[in-house]
Amino acid sequence: MATHKNPIIQMVAISFFMDSPCFKEGARNKINKTGEFYIVLCCGIGPLPKYIYAVSKKRNKMTKAFSMLHPLVKDALEKKGFYSQTLPQERGIPAIVKGRNVVIIARTGSGKTESALLPIFSKILSLKEPKKGIKAIYVAPLRALNRDLLNRLKWWGEELGIDVQVRHGDTTQYERRKQALSPPDILITTPETVQAMLTGRVMRENLKTVRTVVVDEVHELAPDKRGTQLSVGLERIVRLSGEFQRIGLSATVGAPSEIAGFLCGSRPCTIIDATAKTMFDIRVEYPVPEPGDEELANTLSTTPQTAARVRRIKELVDKNESVLAFVNTREMAEALSSRFNLLTEDVDVHHSSLAKTVRIDTEKRFKDQELKCIICTSSMELGIDVGTVSLVIQYMSPRQVSRLIQRVGRSGHRYDETPTGVIIALEGDDILESAVIARRARAHELEAPLVYEEPFDVLAHQLLGLSMDMGDVSRDEAYALVTRAYPYRSLTRERFDAVLELLASLRLIWLEESSYHKSKFALTYYFENLSVIPDVKKYRVVELGSNRSIGVLDEEFVVDRANIGMTFVIKGRAWNVIDVDEGVVFVEEVANIAAAPAWEGELIPVPYDIAQEVTTLRTSISEKGSTIEGREALCSEYALEGAAFDEA
Structure with a gap:
């Protein structure tokens, strides 16, 4: 094949040629890989005539991180048109390829998931004699993230011949049995399902081949009992498989070393900060009622102040292509979306108490x-793929800096774009709190995550789990395993023994001097307490006639208020209760305005440091806000627009 140095020679029908059988079957491997111009002789295979084409296409060279991957992964990247990496991939892939434990810190949409999975694909493909069993576990805190990730990985699995499957609470018994008998290479799952798998004889065998565990959104799990449970669960997997590589994917956090400790315990862990110190465009607004807002208030059956806020949100939505409007509670999401449904059809609502089919359709x-626009809670805060977001609105104070950064970070996903957010504040205290959080977010002053330390209920549950893993359990071995988990690193032997004695007094274990083993009641207790999320009985909301599931309500709301004939809001629409039977509330949609239900677990705490700075800001406004210079300085520092400053 002759090369041509003259850049004037242009490609003739190159796209037609590259799609032809001759290119795919013959010429592809003969192309000059130096990036020079070249001439390819087409042999007349397929629809092309026998001509010589001059081609001026330069072959893109893989960037350094991608060049470290398995050849089949590089070929797949080329098919996808990916030649250059994002910052998390540039910094994360080399460390993962070298086998290091890592925590990769990067904003949503920056490619940090691929920074973990591409090297895992390479490791699996490089196995000379792969054994039957799971090679990698990908743990995500939400089933929605599991579902989204599986959809993203289907192409890669088919292209590379790697079996990727998902397993969580919605997985059927038939699918679970299939996975036990024929385990996938990569299993996407939740913390609770990890606990369930550890008790199964066949699944324990499948876990013996685990070489990598990825924990997605690790910053969400670390301060939670679910994270504590997972931390011990990982040590239980180590007992089966030996040490494996640990990869944590995290949003921006205040103390990365705490997250690294949570993930790896005392093991070495490399912290990879790929945030590139993103600048945030955040401002705090206080919409003031204008002429026309009183009429709007009548239409929405609300106050002029609330109507002004709704009007302002609609203005922002109209000016942007795609908007996520975050609220702090499901109740507020329903109340706000029900008002918007009276004004426009291109706004919907998304939260965890809506049916899965409803959420998927909205996404x-x-x-x-x-x-x-989607009016949403933290259900959209994590990495569910919903495409491009041009603006994030936060309705009321987000309460925490990390939440605001996570939410605003969903906008402007391209590296040349600035994440943009507007906080719509309600009144004076809300304005001050929002302003303090906005200042801290722009200055990257985040709260340090507080790992949940030594919860005894989780410890009791894990000790029972060990008895199902091992049968007769050495007390010394159990203590050593538990204290390797970061949340229990300071657990004293006295406290450990006290929990064992409590379990014995409840007849859940039989306690010997140096060991213990499970009783016949242990299995029931273990599975009834598999989830550390508070157990609240739910009633399904079903549309009469279509039998369509809309969402769920807490038992307390149904018992206290859901009488036949009453009206409430869910999915941003009003529904009339027709009947309540066997855990199901049957409803019909009505053209009405109604109250939103309340759900358990809605409150977000405000960190002490933020509360203290609110006091400082209040004093500064009192002392300096009367002068033009003082007002401008405070507005600039705290991202306050004029009306918000006046109201504060």
């Missing part, structure tokens, strides 16, 4: 640009 319509 798809937003991604397909059929919706301009």
Whole structure:
């Protein structure tokens, strides 16, 4: 094959040629890989005539991180058109390829998931004699993230011949049995399902081949009992498989070393900060009622102040292509979206108490640009793929800096774009709190995550789990295993023994001098307490006639208020209760305005440091706010627009 140095020679029908059988079957491997111009002789295979084409296409060279991957992974990247890496991939892939434990800190949409998975694909493909069993576990805190990730990995699995499957609470018994008999290479799952797998004889065998565990959104799990449970669960997997590589994927956090400790315990862990010190465009607004807001208030059955806030949100939505409007509670999401449904059809609602099919439909319509705005809770805060977001609105104070950064970080995903957010504050105290959080977010002053330390209920549960893993358990071995988990690193032997004695007094274990083993009641207790999320009985909301599931309500709301004939809001629409039977509330949609239900577990705490700075800001406004210079300085520092400063 002759090369041509003259850049004037242009490609003739190159796209037609590259799709032809001759290119795919013959010429592809003969192309000059130096990036020079070249001539390819087409042999007349397929629809092309026998001509010589001059081609001026330069072959893109893989960047350094991608060049470290398995050849089949590089070929797949080329098919996808990926030649250059993002910052998390540039910094994360080399460390993972070298086998290091890592925590990769990066914003949503920056490619940090691929920074973990591409090297895992390479490791699996490089196995000379792969044994039957799971090679990698990917743990995500939400089933929605599991679902989203599986959809993203389907192409890669098919292209590379790697079996990727998901396993969580919605997985059928038939699918679980299939996975036990024929385990996938990569298993996507939740913390609770890890606990369930550890008790199964066949699944324990499948876990013996685990070489990598990825914990996604690790910053969300560390301060929670679910994270404590997972931390011990990982040590239980180590007992089966030996040490494995640990990879944590995290949003921006205040103390990365705490997250690294949580993930790896005393093992070495490399912290990879790939945030590139993102600048945030955040401002705090206080919409003031204008002429026309009183009429709008009548339409929405609300106050002029609330109508002014709704109007301002609508203005922002109209000016942008795609908007996520975050609220702090499901109740507020329903109340706000029910008002918007009276004004426009291109706004919908998303939260964890809506049916899965409803949430998936909302995500798809937003991604397909059929919706301009989703009013959402933390259900959209994590990495669910909904496409491009041009603006994030936060309704009321987000309460925590880390939440605001996580939420605003969902906008402006391209590295040349600035994440943009607007906080719509309600009144004086809310303005001050929002302003302090906005200042801290722009200055990257985040709260340090507090790892949940030594919860005894989780410890009791894990000790029972060990008795199902091992049968007769050495007390010394159990203590050594538990204290390797970061949340229990300071657990004294006295406290450990006290928990064992409590379990014995409840007849859940039989306690010997140097060992213990399970009683016949242990299995029931273990599975009844598999989840550390508070157990609240739920009633399904089902539309009469279509039998369509809409969402769930807490038992307390149903018992206290859901009488036949009453009206409430869910999915941003009003529904009339027709009947309540066997855990199901049957409803019909009505054209009405109604109150939103309340759900358990809605409050977000405010960190002490933020509360202290609110006091400082209040004093500064009192002392300096009367002068033009003082007012401008405070507005600039705290991202306050004029009306918000006046109201504060």
